[in-house]
Amino acid sequence: MPCDTVYVVDDDASVRDSLSLMLSLRGFATATFGNAEDFLATARPEWRGCVLADIRMPGMSGLDLLDEVRRRFPGLAVVVVTAHGDVAAARRAFLGDAADFVEKPFDSGHILAAIANASARLAAQAGRQPRVPRGRLPGEVLTERERQVLELLMQGLHNRQIASQLGISPRTVEVHKARVMEKLGVSSMVELVRLHDGPAG
Template sequence: MPSNQTVYIVDDDAAVRDALGLLLSLHGYRTAFFSDAASFLRSWSAERRGCLLLDIRMPGMDGLDLQKKLLELGSRLPVLIITGHGDVNSAREAFRSHAVDFLEKPLQEAQLVDAIEEAFARQERQPQGSRASEEYLRRHASLTPREREVMELVVAGRHNREVAEDLGISVRTVEVHKARVMEKLGVGSIADLVRQYLQNPVA
């Protein structure tokens, strides 16, 4: 890891900060800790290198609002969202503000390390293009029209029952289509599905 890159952790839970600090130190990462959004903003500068590991639920300004504020400030620090209360709407909001990943607690060590490495790599290759990747286009093309309809409603934050009512099919059929979409696109969670959908616009 380049010596000028740091994982900045913003979480109001001291136990979480301590655990993440220990885990990441074992992988050789340099870390810096903040207990709330305000303290991070006070110390923020455009020259910072690394990535931001950001909890959603915090007193005062929450993580998603901090993410938006940093965008307004012109921050190019890649953001990883962590939460114990994830939902589709939160994931969609995070990815629309260019989050690298959306990780649900309890965090999986390998997944966290992979996300941090992707965040570091993303900063190095900025600015990024907005075209969909060839791999995503290939996978997307394998979806049936009905699977695409289900995917778009799921990404929009609709629950299975709502999707079923909109499309005039059973909830069980929605579940089957959703499972096939996730398998074809190679994603393991709804948050991953939202991320791929938003980061790979298909004309």
């Protein structure tokens, strides 16, 4: 499988330990690092696998690590993990060619799905397969309200801000957001940003 090893880079020791245990029980080799600098000092060009990088760490951030991995380690795919996810971070992760963007709290299913995305990325480095037909624009399958929610999400607004602008409850915004993602066949904010913005080039 493309993701032979999962490299967990997180300053929280309990997160590193729990992820390493969960992944080991599912047959993955794992290696853990407390910060991005330690990972970069250890990593080798021949490494192949998935990097789970926390977005907020002392020193270099997970997004900065994403940039470095993209530049120096072509055999690695990065999944950005954060407790503070927003559209701006998702967009930067997308532009940095992240395999996925996972928001805490997450469960094993979220992480395994993200690793599967990373595996698919590594297996298809020569050419990408879009998840939706190229001729279909995001707005074509959405209701007017869903389009409004999507556009405000892409402006970086959070649920409460969107609710205030549209005169609806934050819970209703969450429902519309879930329907948008379901209709567009995406499972994360980075995929939603990727579809909305189009191919990065």
